[in-house]
Amino acid sequence: MKKNLMFLALAAIGLASCNGGFKKGNGGMLYDIHVDKGAARIKEGDFISLQLIAKTDGDSVLMSTYEQGHPILTLLQKPQTTGDIFAGVKLLGEGDSATIKTDIDSIIKKGMRRPPLKGKYIVYEVKIDKVIPKGKMADTAFNSAITAYLKGQADVLKKAEPAKIKKYIDANKLTMTTTASGLNYIITKQGAGDKPAAGDTVYVNYVGKFVTGKLFETNVKEVAQKEKTFNPMARYEPIPVVVGIKAVIPGWDEALMLLNKGAKATLVVPSNLAYGEQGNQIIQPFTPLVFDVELVKIVHPDPNAKKPVLPAPLTLQQLQQQAKQQQAPAKK
Numbered sequence: 068m069k070k071n072l073m074f075l076a077l078a079a080i081g082l083a084s085c086n087g088g089f090k091k092g093n094g095g096m097l098y099d100i101h102v103d104k105g106a107a108r109i110k111e112g113d114f115i116s117l118q119l120i121a122k123t124d125g126d127s128v129l130m131s132t133y134e135q136g137h138p139i140l141t142l143l144q145k146p147q148t149t150g151d152i153f154a155g156v157k158l159l160g161e162g163d164s165a166t167i168k169t170d171i172d173s174i175i176k177k178g179m180r181r182p183p184l185k186g187k188y189i190v191y192e193v194k195i196d197k198v199i200p201k202g203k204m205a206d207t208a209f210n211s212a213i214t215a216y217l218k219g220q221a222d223v224l225k226k227a228e229p230a231k232i233k234k235y236i237d238a239n240k241l242t243m244t245t246t247a248s249g250l251n252y253i254i255t256k257q258g259a260g261d262k263p264a265a266g267d268t269v270y271v272n273y274v275g276k277f278v279t280g281k282l283f284e285t286n287v288k289e290v291a292q293k294e295k296t297f298n299p300m301a302r303y304e305p306i307p308v309v310v311g312i313k314a315v316i317p318g319w320d321e322a323l324m325l326l327n328k329g330a331k332a333t334l335v336v337p338s339n340l341a342y343g344e345q346g347n348q349i350i351q352p353f354t355p356l357v358f359d360v361e362l363v364k365i366v367h368p369d370p371n372a373k374k375p376v377l378p379a380p381l382t383l384q385q386l387q388q389q390a391k392q393q394q395a396p397a398k399k
Contacts, residue, residue, distance in 0.1 A: 094150020095170030097188070098158060106160030107200065113143050114199040114213050115156070116220075124186025134281035137224075137351035138196055140217070148174045152191055161198040167191045221344060224353040232335055232355050235278040243335065250318050251335035256361075258330030263365045265311025269323055270364040272305050276357045278335075283349055305363040316341050319358070326362040334358040 089097035109115060116138045121129040132138050146154040151174045155167035168188040175181055199212050236243055236251065243251040263269050275284040282294045288303035308315055310323050318336035326332055338344070338353045346352040 089166075089168065092150055092158070093154065094148065095173040096150035096155060097168040098155055098165055100158065100163060100165040102162065102164040104160060104162035106162055106198070108160050109143050109157055109195070109198055110200065110202075111143055111145050111157075112201040114141075114197075114201070114209075114216075115143055115195060116140050116197040116216075117156070118194040118196060120192040122190045122192070123184050124188050124190065126190075129189070131281075134277070134279050135283070135349070135351075136277045136279050136281070136354060142201075150174060152189075152193075155191065156193065156195075159193065159195050161195055164192075164194040167193055221352045224351065225344070228338060228353050228355055231278050232337060235355075235357065236335060241333065241335075243333075246321065248317070248321060248340060249337045250321050250340055251337075252322055252325065252332050254326070254330055254332045255359075256329070256331035258327035258362060260327050260365075262327045263310050263324055263362075265324070266309065266368055267311075268307050268309050268366040268368075269362055270305035270307055270366075271323065272361040272363060274359040276359075278355055278357060305361075307366075318356075319360075322358075322360065323362065326360075328362060328365050331359070331361045334360060 089099045092098055118132045118138050120131045120133065123129065128134075143156060144153050146157075151169055152167060155165070155169065159165055168190050170187060171181060171184060171189060172187075174189075197216065199209070199216060201209055204212070232251065241251075241253055243253045245251050272287050273285065274282065274287055274290050276282050282290070282296060285291050285294075285296070286301075286303055286306055288297070291297040291301075291303065308319070308323065310320060313320060315323075316336070318334060318340035321340070322332065322334050322336075334357065336356045336358065338355055341356050342350045342352075342354065344352045346354060350356070
């Protein structure tokens with residue numbers, strides 16, 4: 068009897084060590100709350116700002132808000148499947164942090180393919196920075212509270228931007244030239260020939276990074292493979308850009324006309340020359356960006372190319388006649 072009890076005790080210790088203190092949730096989810104501030108639990112529809120690192124079982128990082136330089140800002144969605152990350156976040160409140168493991172097979176909807184990940188779980192390290200509860204708050208008041216919070220965060224980012232740029236330049240020991248607009252650049256390989264003029268088409272290889280060093284976009288296949296962002300459906304080749312016509316961000320428009328064919332440069336672009344105070348889907352407002360660019364080719368517009376023939380503008384009489392015809396009732 069004592070031997071059996073001893074065996075059960077050892078087995079229990081073994082199970083606890085395997086789960087590392089994790090508790091079981093629905094759908095095969097495991098969670099371990101590291102910090103519990105005792106705040107109200109997050110509910111569906113609440114606004115949340117959270118920091119998150121998603122990893123595989125083998126600690127390979129899939130994404131990190133810390134590397135991207137900004138948190139996730141969202142309304143908490145209804146869990147898509149039992150035991151997914153949304154269900155895990157509902158266990159937390161403002162100021163809390165936790166490790167949440169979601170069972171890959173359990174969170175796959177019927178008809179969906181399993182992602183090509185080794186192991187049983189996707190592991191999330193989650194920290195809740197801010198919660199604005201929806202509760203019974205009217206939509207206008209709720210939206211106003213979110214807007215006020217986002218403005219405050221944007222002000223913080225705006226004030227911090229110059230220090231981020233300086234830190235990156237100093238840390239990488241870059242001797243950069245700063246233009247009147249605030250663009251920082253250094254030519255790392257000299258090219259040859261004339262520089263492009265407004266209206267010319269240039270073909271560019273580029274690597275786009277945050278000042279944290281995290282890659283967010285590239286058209287260089289070797290870089291994408293090295294950074295594990297390679298997409299077999301993407302075309303890894305120089306992209307055409309018509310310079311000087313505001314077809315790209317201002318920092319690119321200015322920088323590409325400073326280079327000649329074959330030149331390479333590193334650009335540190337302040338947000339006012341990139342995506343500004345609005346940002347975009349992946350770039351936070353007031354985010355400086357770093358680009359390594361190579362100007363592969365310059366194509367001048369053909370002066371002999373036929374210009375499209377535009378129709379003559381309608382006269383006032385013709386516009387009035389056209390309006391009468393549109394207002395006339397259709398004949399039966």
